[in-house]
Amino acid sequence: MTPGGPREEQRVATGIPGLDTVLCGGLRKGRMYMVLGLPGAGKTILANQICFHQAAQGHRVLYLTLLAESHTELVSNLQTLSFFDPACVPGKISYLSAFTILEQGGLDALAELVRKEIKSHKASLLVLDGLLAAEELAPSRQALKKFIHGLQVVTGLIGCTTVVLTTGGDKGLRAEHTMVDGLLLLQQKNFGVRTLRELRVSKFRGSAYKLGQHGFEITGDGLTVYPRLESMVDGNLVPGAGKRDRDAFGVAGLDSMLKGGVPAGSTTILLGPPGSGKTLLGLSFLAEGARQGERSHYFAFYDAPERMLAQAAGVGLHLQPLMERGDLEVSFRPPTENILDKLGTELLTIVRSGRVRRIFLDGYEALRRASTRNTRVARFLAALVNECRVREVTLVYTAETTSAFGPEVKFPLKGISMVAENILFLRMVELHSGLRRFIAVLKVRNSAFDPAVRELEITNKGLKVGQPFAEGQMLMTGLARTRTPEPTPLPKPRSKPRAGSRSTAKAGTLSKPRRNVSKRRGT
Known part of the structure; x- marks a missing residue:
């Protein structure tokens, strides 16, 4: 602390993953905090997790319960959680009913007991569990x-941090809420x-x-809080001068269309229906980076690693050596009941x-299903895109179109410009009684690109982007038409002369010109 400067603030770490991040460092020493939540919300586990973390740091803790449940039953219920350490009870943590x-x-009488026990145990942390019982027995609100x-x-005089647990009683703001230094609300x-x-x-x-609102879950390890991704990104940071210019996909024809690849640190959407080649194209992008010595990460929802490796090997992408070398990382979570903030923390x-x-990232639909508020996904992605840009991490993610064929293509989310700088469009078309894939570059921010529609082939030797579709038109609609050459106009046929006409005269015989003689009147 510098002379004349602000007093350095002492913090009490909760030890709950993510909570100290939400609190920007933890609880303030010697202050009183109230945790509100209905029964089953996780108040007791949260408080005990803080207690055992402080005990592990060498501090003494007093846990005072006003509930009808005995502290013996309370301790018995905590023994199933990994943070419970029997060596801390009753030495460093004292439970008192x-x-x-x-x-x-x-x-x-309760106030006198608290004062005496805090001094007796030399506690630096006090937990008062069950304030609702005190509310019900209090003669008045005053x-x-x-x-x-x-x-x-x-507690303030002796520097003891206090955590009070309560259900909150009636709805709305209460007088005691205004008195404490902090309010934490747990909800289901x-x-x-x-x-x-x-x-x-x-x-x-x-x-x-x-x-x-920050998501959290309760597991065998206790509480884990997942801070909202949008609140974690510093919008004031700007990207620095990058060392890389372009990041190629490793597909020669596509890299040629992109003038060498997408800009490093940018975000690209692979937009197309199922089966159009989005996942394979994304894996090619990662494999090319690994071959260039850049570590890549596959954040998957649909294909487990074993299945992904088999599918990639079927088209000539051998990713197993890249994973063994450490240049390619793979993380997989089934697209079931994911928590969006948990995914954000991992990303x-x-x-x-x-x-x-x-x-x-494969793909957008899994993020949308993880979110309970659909309008939030665009803001979530915008925060992720900004963070990738600042850190010069190139992000590619897939998004499915709502229809495979038809004259109209709808983007799966609004405000697409703030969640992607580049858009590659993949689709299948019916041409000559068969389905053929094509790829087109719709957008590359601040860069030139080839706007031609080119065929995308999936072979056993990898992906291949060919020449422009010269034989078809209306490919972007998914209902292609064959381009037919315009017919050359034929000369008009000569009419055949009739027999006996003057035109049948022999060559060299000139017919006399016909003289028009007008008949004079009176002759």
């Missing part, structure tokens, strides 16, 4: 406010048949924090690792 004291002596204020004074929300957990910080005095970790230069 105060329900009987509250019931018999009221708030004054008495409850007095109790909370007294608790703040005592139903979206159709799905139930998702979300955390929101609605108040945090004296410190910045991440706004909005952000890959981008910020500094080791990956190319990412292939």
